Amino acid sequence: MASESNGLSRRGLLIAGAAGLAGAGGLILPGRAAATEPGQPAVSSEPAGLPEPGAMVPMGMITRNYLGSAGCHLAYEPTGNTTNFTFESGFYSQLAAWKEYINNNTPDSWGWAETIYSYGAYTDKPGMHGQGRAFDIGRIKYLNSDGRTQWISMRYDVWRNYANADWWKRRYWGTAAGLMRRFRHVITYMDNGEHWNHIHVDNAIYGELDDCYYSTGSSSQTYIVQAACRQVWGLSTGIDGQWGSQTESHSTSVLRRIGRSSGTITNSANFEAFCTASFRKAVGTQAY
Known part of the structure; x- marks a missing residue:
């Protein structure tokens, strides 16, 4: 990596x-x-x-x-x-x-x-x-x-009805995951219609790599985890912004695939690894 x-x-x-x-x-x-x-x-x-x-x-x-x-x-x-x-x-x-x-x-x-x-x-x-x-x-x-x-x-408003929308989604959600590794607040089109033409990032909670973590109570973060599992990793993950057994199981499956031998995405180091691997796979840097 x-x-x-x-x-x-x-x-x-x-x-x-x-x-x-x-x-x-x-x-x-x-x-x-x-x-x-x-x-x-x-x-x-x-x-x-x-x-x-x-x-x-x-x-x-x-x-x-x-x-x-x-x-x-x-x-x-x-x-x-x-x-x-x-x-x-x-x-x-x-x-x-x-x-x-x-x-x-x-x-x-x-x-x-x-x-x-x-x-x-x-x-x-x-x-x-x-x-x-x-x-x-x-x-x-x-x-x-x-x-x-x-x-x-990030122009979901532009490409959402394209025949190759899934290709754009793959890069979109991989990039959202990469942003989430650096910034706690990453707001996507799943959050609301105001973000159909951009992704919003800010450092209200963290903006440093050493501080990053995943909160299972954050719908914005959970949307990205779920969409990365589905659009980048090809799993059947439902995207509802709610942490549950399927999201835990599928994100753990991704972690094992990229070589994280234990723990779940709630571990900060595993979360960092998930975000980077999702970005690298989405843009074709590494197949895993």
């Missing part, structure tokens, strides 16, 4: 050179995002999540149009344009660590996460967005050195 930091692997060298590939034809031009994912319709609603132009940035926050390194652009999902987003600085660092984690756990042929499309981070309103400690992810675009792209889409 890959760690979050592989040193200067071939993947690391590719990522380090990402900024120099802006002219390789892989960047989305302003206003062209809808054309890059086949069949994607125009976005009809304007989401919240961006501060007004020229707004004062609160103390302790930073504004960036990239995540962690210049080779990973941040773009506004409705337009596709590279955009400045404002974050609480600690949360931004946690997101950057997650970005390195997904870079290190996708196939080498994918290259690196070149653009993350979002509906917003800080905005002047109550809640975690109002603290700059939440981020809404619409899509992730990978680019390799040959100019080829791969997509992970």
Whole structure:
């Protein structure tokens, strides 16, 4: 199983050179995002999540149009344009660590996460967005050195009726599991209709790997565990957000398949392993 930091692997060298590939034809031009994912319709609603132009940035926050390194652009999902987003600085660092984690756990042929499309981070309103400690992810675009792209889409509103919807779900739920390894609050389309076009993450409870755990009382976490078992691992798991004997049995079956010899997903180390293996299998890095 890959760690979050592989040193200067071939993947690391590719990522380090990402900024120099802006002219390789892989960047989305302003206003062209809808054309890059086949069949994607125009976005009809304007989401919240961006501060007004020229707004004062609160103390302790930073504004960036990239995540962690210049080779990973941040773009506004409705337009596709590279955009400045404002974050609480600690949360931004946690997101950057997650970005390195997904870079290190996708196939080498994918290259690196070149653009993350979002509906917003800080905005002047109550809640975690109002603290700059939440981020809404619409899509992730990978680019390799040959100019080829791969997509992970959180746009359930777009692909839910596609003939290959299960293919998109596989990547979606694997990515949700990978996010859950880093962040306690990962809100998906199973939670409510407001999240049909993005996955919401925040660090209200945890945003550090050492703190991650699974709460059987969390419907949001349980949706992800159940959907990963079903969509990624091919089990017949029901998806109702309720912990029960089937969810325990099926998640334990996954743990044994990936080499965890004892315990259940309620053990933190097993939970971490489940999340990473689900992401790696969903994107085709490892078959298990």
